Amino acid sequence: MSAPVQPAPAPAPQAPPPVETMTVKVNGKTVQVPKTHPDWQGKPQPTTMLQAARCAGVDIPHYCYHDKLPVAGNCRMCLVEFGTPMMDPATRKPVLNEDGSPKIAKSVLPYEPGTPRGAIACATPISPGMEIYADSPATKQMRESVLESLLINHPLDCPICDQAGECKLQEYSVQHGQAGSRFVEAKVHKPKAVDLGPRIVLDDERCVLCTRCIRFTKDIAGDDALGIVNRGSYNTISAFETGKFDNNYTLNTVDLCPVGALTSKDFRFKMRVWFLKESKSVCTSCGTGCNITIGSREGVVHRYEPRENDAVNGPWMCDSGRLNYKWIGRADRLREVLVRGTRSTWNAALQDLTALLSKAPAGSVAIVASARQTTEELFLLKKLAAKTGATTDSIAREGEADRLLVAADRNPNSNGARLTGIAFTEAGIRIPEIAAAIEAGTVKTLVVFGEDVTKHGIPAATLAKLETLVVSDILPNATTALATHLLPGAAHAEKRGTFVNVKGRLQKFMKAVEAPGDSRAEWEFLHELVHGVTGQNGYSTIEGLFNQMAREVPAFAGLEWAKIGDTGVDVKI
Amino acid sequence: MPEQFKLITKHIDEPGYTPDIACYLRHGGYAGLRKALATPVRELAEGKKLSPQEVVREDVKASGLRGRGGAGFSAGLKWSFVDRRSGKPIYLICNADESEPGTFKDRQIIHKDPHQLVEGMIISCWANDVKLAYIYIRGEMPEGARLLNQALKEARENGFLGKNILGTGYDLEIHVHRGAGAYICGEETGLIESLEGKRAYPRIKPPYFPAVLGLYMCPTIVNNVETLCHVTHIVNMGASEYAKLGTPNNTGTRIVSLSGDVMRPGFYEIQVGKVTLGELIHDANFGGGLRPGRSLKAIIPGGSSSKVLKAGEVFKLNRKGADGQMAKVDVPLLDLPYDFDSLQQAGTMSGSSAVIVLDDSRSMVETLGNLSEFYAHESCGQCTPCREGALWLAKATHRLAHGEGRKEDANYLAHIAQNIQGRTICAFGEAASWPVLSFVKKFRDEFEAKGAADEAARAQGAGPVHGVKMAASPNHH
Incomplete structure (x- = not known):
């Protein structure tokens, strides 16, 4: 037998190399800026005037430039007047003013030395001692003339244009344009x-x-x-x-x-x-979890837009994810609590379920959760499972991955289901076992959240053998139709919570609109049910619930709701 | 009386001189290439050695050769910027996209003595370690492309091109690529984009300087047809002998394309700076004077984009006096030596060495309308000031020329042009705005009078001339 291999000593954490900087002046203010900045592909490239100005808190207007696209330099909106330290051609040393400061040679047209020559800030690298005049009269005149050129052939149809209100032509016209036209x-x-x-x-x-x-x-x-x-x-x-x-x-x-x-x-x-009201959220169409902004008005979702997160989606998202929001406002959303076909109340239904689950013999309950649920909800379901000795699983949902953002895993929270212990590595592996237990009469109560199990290995005929079928969902399906207890849930846009994406990024999302009718966020009523069944006092706020979960689930150790930023944190999966 | 100095055009239009290699060889062709390939290593004083290629490169620098395409930049210096340490191949491109209005010199070489270009290219490629080169020829010159392909074939058959050139182990291939009909393809980075199969959108500089990031992002030399031909003569004559041609800092010869209102329009090769604008127009060896009864109004001295010069103008030029000191000297327009520096000091440029002569029968408003329409039509449209400004200028000059002018149009035109020059990706911005700026500045009275006359006519009820339509339209390519 060979000796166990000694693990190599972990390399001492190295301090990141000091960032090399360069001193430039922006609008008269001296700033130290890094010598390089990442380009659109993340490769370090010499810092540009536009990036240096940003370091100084100065925004240089631009149309064609975009951080995540190759530089084109065609709009000319970012033209700025600039100067560089004058060099003595003989000594190759800077020429100094009387006060010892370097003399600056402003860039001028070579054929017309009285006229300033602008440079496009998006593509011009800085040099030591460079002075950028982002608000000088010459710079303003260049901007004004570029805007004039852009507007002469523009139809000026803002009143019927969808972009109105978020249009850079409008914004820059206000900030940098002229009032009249001479065209x-x-x-x-x-x-x-x-x-x-x-x-x-x-x-x-x-x-x-x-x-x-x-x-x-x-x-x-x-x-x-x-x-x-x-x-x-x-x-x-x-x-x-x-x-x-x-x-x-x-x-x-x-x-x-x-x-x-x-x-x-x-x-x-x-x-x-x-x-539009803008709410920070996460796309649920696959395991990538692209960060989105939900635009809604008066309880209706009107659009998703990508929200920049370099750890996940950059500034992009796919079309299929973006347009996958219409179900939220569907007319046939489940709105009523039903107990054995009769409209009920949350109090009555939850009391009934509390009584039922509290006395359920061990092994007589099974839970099929959904990896579209929030981590907090899955955590609560796991508590219920622990108390009742229930078998749990979730449903796998696979598609084809693409080379950019779409993941093969079409559930937004498969890792949440795994980390909370609802599902094994292979989601859905215990579904046949649960179906068999129902058929055998061992499982008499099935709790289903957000899945139509008739399509995933537990046919309607099997469900019919149950004494109790507790179903929470958003839209009607074959499983909800058979429910003895139907609990209408909320879409992610209607509640707060977290997902863990395919790469282990834990991301929180905010509520954009109200859930319709009697429907409620699942974590709210689950927390009441868990309290009733286990006696464990839950947390009536999402913050408290998350923090409790972080104390109990090892992967989330040390996390707090308030400390998860808008772009999430990495957890060990 | 000044005469032509025929270096490049020595055999062009000579009776019996044909573009085939046999004729070229009979006239001493490819001797320059043989001489270049046999260049010995040069020992320098400090114990340094120059390789044969470095020797030729140094000689081109020492010859003072300046680019004949338009910018007049030192050819040797341009070669010295080439990144030779990148490990990438170095490309050489011959810019044969001759399309500056008024310019018809390169086509003389291509059509009548193509091997002269091919020889110059092979020497230049060898000197710069180029293994693959291109001739980007204007699409409207199909005969030139045919002749060049024939010349390349002959050169290959004679061992001047292809593998193991003249037994030296040096390999080179040259391909002819025909453009698809756009002025902007003559801008070197636009040309490179076009050669790569893309729209000829000039590249931003920085970072895309051809010497570092040129064709296929490799170091690339782009030289004009005439420039490359001169390299052979520099090798044949030796740099110092060559530099004796012309005048200091304006060495060698140039082929001047003379057009417009002269009796003998045509191409004339001169020693740079040894002939004045007046001699080019009036001497019997050159233009032969204006048409009878006409007087000179203006000269566009370096292709359509150069700033116009007005008859009777006097310029302050730096001249070395008898005491050896530089002094400002008054030089009248017709006494301006035709060279790079004098024209620059006169506020214009020798550009592509196309001299367009305008006599007093010409309306400056209509002439500018013609030029501006060309630039509106040829703007590639990549960057805002030129895309929108060039057409704006064309529309405004067209309106003024066709009876709908206003008194303020002179200022209007100048302001639009001011907003283009120096603000664009490439020098097309200058090309489009300089004619306007110079025409309005020097012939302001004519522009204002036209605007005032139109206003007066309208006031008397003549009404604007309706139906004035721009010819420049997307269907006009």
Whole structure:
């Protein structure tokens, strides 16, 4: 027998290398900025003027530049006047002013030395001692003239434009534009309401030709579907085959479009954006858990937009996830508590269930939970299972992964189900066992949350053999139809909670809208039921519940609700 | 009387001179290549040694050769910027996308003496360790492309091109690539994009300097046709002999494309700076004077994008006096030596060395309308100031030229142009705005008079001329 291999001593944690910095001046303020910044792919590249200005808290306006796209430098909105320390050509040493400060040579046109020459801040690297004049008269004049150029052929149709209220042409016009126009020529006319693809409409007259959509589609989505046709002022964004712009990421181009050129067919003409309440949430369509912002008004969800989180989705999300919200507002949502077919109240139903579960013999209860439930809810179900000696599992939901964001695991919280002990590594492995136990008459009470088990190995005929079938769900299905106790639940947009994604990122989400009718967030009524059955006093707030869970589930040790930021934390899975 | 100095055009239009390799060889062709390949290692004073390739590169620098495409940048310096340590292949591209209005010099070489270009390219490629080179030829020159392909085939058959050139072990391939019809393809980074199969959108610099990140993100040299031809002559003559041609800092010869209102339009090769603008227009060896009864109004001295010069203008030029001191000297327009530096000091440029002569029969408003329409049509549309400004300028000049002018249009035009120059990705911004800025500045009275006359006509009820439509439209490519 060989000697056990000694584990190599863990390397001492190394302090990160000191960040090399450079001193520049932004609007007269001296700042130390890192010599490099990550580029769109995360590779360190020389810091640009735009990034240096950000370090100094100065925003330089831009249309085409985007942190996560290759730099194009075409909009010219970020042109800034700048200067560099003057060098003595003979001694190669800086020329000094009388007070000993370096003399600055402002950049001028080589053929017209009286006129400042701007540089595009998005693509121009800084150099030591550089001075960036982001609000000088020359810089302002350059911005003003770029805006003028962008507006002369623009239709100025803000009152009927979906982008109004979140449009960079509007915002920069207010901040940097001129009030009047001196343009007296005829405007260029271009195609309107172009059907670019199944989800996208393009208004070429509103387009500022920043090419963000083209770069995203080619370089991020990997689909060379968009390009520019014609020339000069007649330049027009176009799909190589009209109507066929149809990858699963097309709607990101609507987010990226700084103006109203690209609009979402789903959202178009539905709602003024300034009426929308924005709530931070997480997409539930797969195990990636893209961070989203839910836009809602008066209890109705109108859109999802990606919310930037570099640890998860960057600034993007897929179209299928983004559009998967309509079920929340469906007319046939379950709204009533039903006990044996009769409308009941939460109090009555929970009292009934408390009594029933409290005296249930060990092994007579089984629980099928859903990996679409929140970690807190799964934690509470596990408590119930522990008390009643119930077998538990959840349902696997597999699809095909893509190369960008979509995960093969189509449940948002499979890891939550595993970490709370509801499911084994392989979700659903105990379903046949549960079905057999029902058939054998050993399991007499089945608790089902958020799954139609008739489609996952427990047919209706088997369910009919149960004495008690407790079902909580959001929409009606074959299982809810057989429930003895039907408890209407809440969509993720209607409650708070956490999911653990496929990579072990624990992320919390906030409530956007109210649940309809009598339906309630599952963790609320589960906590009452657990209190009734186990006697363990629960926590009536999501914060308290999460913190209790963190004390009991090893993977969450040390976490507190209040300490999970908007972009989540990594846990060991 | 100044005469042509035929170095590049020595045999061009000579009776019996044909573009085939036999003719070229009979006239001493490819001797420069043989000489270059046999260049010995050069021992320098400090004990350093220059490889044969480095010797040729140094000689091109020492010759003072400046780019003949438009910018007039030192060719040797351009070669010295090439990143030779990247480990990536180095490419050389011959820019044969000659399309600056008024320019018709490169096509003379391509059509009538293509092997001269091929020889210059092979020497330049060898000197720069280039294994693969391209000739990017303007799409509208199909005959030129055919002749070049034929020349390359002949060069290959004669061992000047391909594997193991003249037994030296050096391999080189040259391909001809035809453009698809856009002025912007002559801008070197636009050309590179086009060669890569993309839209000819010029690249931003930084970071995409061709010498470092050029074709396929590899170090790349882009030289004009005429520039590359000069390399052979520098090798043949030796750098110091070559540098004696022309004038200091403006060495060698240049082919001037002379067009417009002269009796003898055509191409004329001169020693740079040894012939004045006046001589180019009036001497019997060159333009042969204006048309009878006409007087000079203006000269566009370096291709359509160069700033116009007005008849009667006097410029302050730096000249070395008899005492050896530099002093400002008054030089009238027609006495301006035709070279890089004098024209720059006169506030314009020799550009592609296309001299366009305008006599007093020409309306400056209409001439500018013509130029501006060209630039609106040719703007690639990548960056905002040029995309929107070029067409705006064209529409405004067109309106002014066609009876709907306003008194303020002179200022209006100048302001629009000011907002383009220096703010664009490539020099097209200057190309589109300089004609406007210079025309309005130097012929302001004519622009204002036209605007005032239009206003007066409208006030008297003549009404605006309706139906004035721009010719520049997306269907016009």
